[in-house]
Each structure stands twice: as structure tokens, then as C-alpha cells.
Amino acid sequence: MMESTNQKAYAKVTDNGTQAVQEVQNLHSSGYTQEHIFVLAHDSDRTERIASASDASEVGMKEEGAFDTIANLFRSRGDELRAKIQSLGFTEAEADFYEKQLDQGKVLVIAKKDE
Template structure:
């Protein structure tokens, strides 16, 4: 059995967009592909700006699946963020922890194995 099949996604909470860009660059230089590195902030516009600056990805339909992506249109923001985080392989408890950090203005950088 291939061990990378069960490799977990990596996540790190950082204080701001500058640190997020630095973390994305560090992950890229350690071998992660840009399309497997994601940034997430509480505000969609901030997420987009950081992702563009860092040349990282936003969590979208490919990661969430069509049903969850459509469901997010009707979810409260916290529920939407937790759904995006769990779509990358984290538990509900982990997603709750990370979502609370986003509430405090922090940024989440996630890298998933190829």
C-alpha cells in the first residue's frame, strides 16, 4: 500500500498575509505543487488577494465537490469555512479550531499531498 495515499494535509495558522506568502513559498520550495497549496481567511476578498499574491489556490469545487460547493452558498460563514477545511481531510474538531483562528483575523495555509 502506498504510504502517500494516506498522508495527511499540512496546515499552519499564520498572523497575516505576509506570513502566509512566506509559508506558501516555504512549502513550494520544500516540494509542494502550487495547485496543492491553499490559503483561507475569514473574508473571501482577503483569501483571494493572498492566494493571488502567493500564487496559491483557493479551496474550490475540485476540493469540496459540487454538492458542498453549492451548499456553501446557503451556509453561514463559519459553516462554510469548516466545510472547506474538512474537504481537505481534516476532522470536524480540527476544522472548528482552525475556523476560530480565522475569526481572530489569522490566515490558514494548507498543503495537501500530491
């Protein structure tokens, strides 16, 4: 399982929603607050269900900036996910890697540190 810990954010690829919820709970207990934890899955309904079950956030307007959020309306789900991952401080290559994992049905949990 690939984990990335750069200065700005931590990411973990999990196999399913249950694991994602456990990871979010681990992050909560290590001091991250809800607004710093994000859950991404290829299917947006699934992302919402996991986010609400685990008390994590979905990446929204604030993180991406209004321009990026509007731009996302014109992207496919894959592009949108890559943009969200990059907006949380990851490189294009990392975003590509994670998006491919999501394509295979994995769930990505990201914790963003305060700048």
C-alpha cells in the same frame, strides 16, 4: 502556533497575509505545487488577494465536490470555512479550531498531499 500534519494535509495558522505568503513560498520550495496549496481567511477578498500574491489556490469545486460547493451557498462564512477545511482531510474538531483562529483574523495555509 499549532501545526497539524496528518497523512492527507498539512496546516499552519499564520498571523497575517505576509506570513501566509512566506509559508506558501516555503511549501513551494519543499515540493508542493500551486494546486496543492490553499489559503483561507475569514474575509474572502483577503483570501483572494493573498492567494494571488502567493501563487496558492483557493479551495474550489474540484476539492469539495459539486455537492459541497452548492451546499456552501447556504452556509455562513464560518460554516463554509469549516466545510472547506474538512474537505481537505481534517476532522470536524480540527476544522472548528482553525475556523476560530480565522475568526481572530489569522490566515490558514493548508498543503494537501496527493492521495
